[in-house]
Amino acid sequence: MTIKDVAAHTGVSIATVSRAINDSGYVAADVKARVLASMQELGFRPSQRARSMRNSRTMTIGAIVSELVNPVYLEFLRGVESAANESGYVVLVVSSQGSPEKEHEGLQRMVAERVDGVVLGTFVGGSNSLAILAEHNIAHVPPTGPVSEALNSAWVVAEAAATREMGRRLVELGHRRIAYVVLQDMPGRRTPGFYHKARYGVLHELCSEAGVALDLVTLVRLPADGARSDEIVEVTRSDEPPSAWVTCNHSLLPYVLDALSGLRIPEDVSVVGYGDSIWAAAYRPPIAAIGHDTYSEARALTSMLLDSINGRPPAPDGVEYKSWFIERESIGPAPR
Amino acid sequence: MTIKDVAAHTGVSIATVSRAINDSGYVAADVKARVLASMQELGFRPSQRARSMRNSRTMTIGAIVSELVNPVYLEFLRGVESAANESGYVVLVVSSQGSPEKEHEGLQRMVAERVDGVVLGTFVGGSNSLAILAEHNIAHVPPTGPVSEALNSAWVVAEAAATREMGRRLVELGHRRIAYVVLQDMPGRRTPGFYHKARYGVLHELCSEAGVALDLVTLVRLPADGARSDEIVEVTRSDEPPSAWVTCNHSLLPYVLDALSGLRIPEDVSVVGYGDSIWAAAYRPPIAAIGHDTYSEARALTSMLLDSINGRPPAPDGVEYKSWFIERESIGPAPR
């Protein structure tokens, strides 16, 4: 089923069919109607792959995420997909599973597919990995270079404000020892460390000013099914256990809650997570969070990418990153 | 950057380069090495799009899901993506957002992309929508026809056993009125209704045998942010409120829990959800669930698709569906 069949069925040349489909050039109104009718009848859809041979636009963008287990990436994909579809683009999803090699492989695949652009959800590889996008002239967001730093810094700045609000609140409530939980970086991993570093930096500064201890609790890996994190349990049993727990990552939060389940929230410990979800809100008590509108961010980021692909000027403000501290009942005064 | 450049750079013809890349036909070992070196040096990746013009295989499969908000679909996508990547395939993701029109549009896009096959995560459209895949000779799983019914029935049978176990347990614990919560079908929606019907059917049979009342509680839509489901609250205030709540769908569970938050679990009400997650397990008390291994299911389903695409005989047992009832502390004896 090709354009040729439609042409034969309509009794015109393929050039005319092509013009009718794309309404480019001149086509008599009645001929056009007949062509469209034939298309309908034959159930013909022009091959996007053949099209992209001629034009050099594939109408396909890639989305790279590190882990397809974190609900945050569902939000991300939802945002990318909806923005892409609205503009007639289709989304190729690749997950790196936290491994720079897999990520590189995924990028290679995108190059092979000649995607028009790539949205980087998380990026675990080094800048050399990004280089292959540049080499092949593939647009991507967030971009590298000064703009990227601007974006990153916009994101970090937005979040830093929320982090400060959260930290101040904990201090105000009398907490004197705060635990900050992270999952150990995979070897070679980059970006998450970047964000965590920024968060930790802000918290650290705030805590040292206030004379509050900040413990970095690093999980080597996610606890197995049904098991509790030894690292966390151990810290809770130390002489001077933290009275507040901050989780760097939404997908870590349930594990932290599980490990803390011997303690009452918020009477014994207060809990805050980076990243919000309906589950955090439905938990009893509801868990305070540093929220991001990942869906909107992804949409905006994708629009930006499509703009740059299509040579349109990027939206006036680009991507506006917002972040906010949502105080919920999981936060209370420090015990005694 | 094309095969031509590589040929020129190596000082051979494009045919030789092609043969070297695909190691098809004869190529002198040293020539092959030089070609590969040139490729490396120039950073050349053959265009999959041009390849698929000749081969009529795109090495791309589509994945259709209804809603990109349910974590279950993350598992699904993870399974599809991992199985696909292992075989060198790439995944195009389309979400229908519960709308048959969007779904149809997504299928059209897949046709335009000439994907080699489609994995149907959920399928909200009618069979006429599926027809376009058949028309274009696009393989898909679950397949339609007898095989599909076999698959569906295998799935339903597996789950039915778990449902019965759960139902019997509730009855055994003295529950005399059980609520089954569903989200109202979108107009035109099909598959979810199908599964829910099966679940409801099993529960219904079991309850009537045991002389237990089964209330179908239908939510018109998901409660807005921060709001509670009026429908649920209302039922809890009726003269004879249910003592056990069964949620048809994992993504509905947090809303149900939120709406039930005036009651103690499991002292006042018992709660079970279809679909498990770390959050259900981390909740206090941990929420009982009917579990599925969505990741493995998706992987198996995708392998099956790839087998059929490549003319390989499908794996011996095809897809094995497993489902189990996970009793947790959210279930207790009926009050008084």
Place this chain on the structure above:
DNA sequence: CTGTTAGCGCATTCAT
């Protein structure tokens, strides 16, 4: 063992 050539499905230029 290697090079030349045709053609996959389509958009586009150039005639007519």
Place this chain on the structure above:
DNA sequence: ATGAATGCGCTAACAG
């Protein structure tokens, strides 16, 4: 307003 012809990057059939 329409048709014939060209080429996008690649593989496969054929010729040498």
